[in-house]
Each structure stands twice: as structure tokens, then as C-alpha cells.
Amino acid sequence: GAVVSQHPSWVICKSGTSVKIECRSLDFQATTMFWYRQFPKQSLMLMATSNEGSKATYEQGVEKDKFLINHASLTLSTLTVTSAHPEDSSFYICSARGAGVGYEQYFGPGTRLTVT
Amino acid sequence: AQKITQTQPGMFVQEKEAVTLDCTYDTSDPSYGLFWYKQPSSGEMIFLIYQGSYDQQNATEGRYSLNFQKARKSANLVISASQLGDSAMYFCAMRDWGGSQGNLIFGKGTKLSVKP
Secondary structure, eight states, rough: OOOOOEEEEEEEEEOOOOEEEEEOOOOSSSEEEEEEEOOOTOOEEEEEEEEETTTTTETTOOOOTTTTEEEETTTTTEEEEHHHHHHGOEEEEEEEETTTOOOOOOOOOOOEEEOO | EEEEEOOOOOEETTTTTTEEOEEEEOOSSSSSSEEHHHHHHHOOEEEEEEEEEEESSEEEEEEEEEETTTTEEEEEEEEOOOOGOOOOOEEEEEETTSSSOOOEOOOOOOOEEOOO
16 A cells, blocks of 8 residues: 655654654655644544645644644655644644545654653 | 544453444535544554445455444444454544545544453
8 A cells, every 4th residue: 555654753852942744655646645633542633734735724723833834745745843842742643645546545654742 | 514423432352253343423415435544552543444425335354344324324343353463543534525625534533452
């Protein structure tokens, strides 16, 4: 099946700094990418959806200025958590859907962010 | 609004036995897709099975089958011959094809524990 990678797999940063998470589709063109957030023992909550070359659509309650999403190419989307705070500590998962992969939505392995 | 309900926070099953994980959904759109994902402790989301709302037959993938009862709006996952490696969180999800982005909406999940 199609493969989606995320980098880094885990990151620890200090409060106030920014962190960038990369999501790549390795063997298909991802026309749409999704970013989810998952707190411990909870479900995945959609943060935003991005289409290649256009601005991301954010879900209600998600601060677009804090969570910057860039989908610059058909294989790469980035999520930047700006001015991170301890409450931003979470598991961030990207997912991609695109041409040639039918109805499936492929998930990256996730990035565990810890803000100290 | 679309909604996915998983009423079983946790389930136990004896190794080699079958187990059913419940999922009900709510949508007013006649066109939708239902998914099941497995999330082991490592965090990756593993696609298991898909059922389209117009599919005439219940989906099956190896030891996984989906008991799709459209009138009852239920899409239960059946795992046959449980294995220790099946211990994980299981999420039911729905995509509304009527939506512009076709986002996946997830249930709260069921934690399955397989006993030796």
C-alpha cells in the first residue's frame, strides 16, 4: 500500500519555541493532506485539511496562526507549532489521500511532541 | 452532522476466539464510506477494512469482516481467531462523500485486549 512518512517521530522542545513536523507521501501524489491531534487515550481530532498549493482549512477551535500548515508540493506537507506551550504536547498524525490510491486515506506514523 | 459512536471503551477476548467491536453511525447523506483502523501502542494507524454505503456485500479482509447493517446504521468489526498481536485500539471512522474534503470522522475507539 501507499506509504506516508513523518519526521521527526518524537520531539522535545522548550516552551516558546517553534517546532516543524514534516509529512511526506513516498509513493503517491497526495492531493489532500490531513493533520490530526490525539491526546492520550482519546480519539483523533482533525485539526486542518490542506490541498496542494492552497491554504489549509482549519477546524473550528484550531488557531491557524499557532498551527501553520504548508502543503507546498504533492508529496510534502508541514505543520509548524509556533510558540509552543506545554498544553500543545500531544501526538500529531498526518494523513494523505491522492490520485491513484482510491478511497483510502493513508496515515503517517505520528509525531509525539513534548513541550517542557 | 455526521457522528460515529463506539460504545465499548474496552473489550477482552480469549486468544483464538472471535470478537465483535461495535460501531454505529449517523449521517443524512446517502453516500458514505465506513472504515476501521487499528492503532497499536506505537501509535501508527493501520487500515483494516472499508465498506461503502452502496456495497451490496459485507466487506471482508482476511480475519476481519464488517457486519454492515444499513437500516440500523451499524458497522461492527468482527475479528476471527484472535491473536495476541490484535491487542490494540480500534477506531471506526466514516467519510461523508458529500463533503468537499471527504474528511474522516473517528469514533472514540475500543481498546481490545487478547488474553493468552
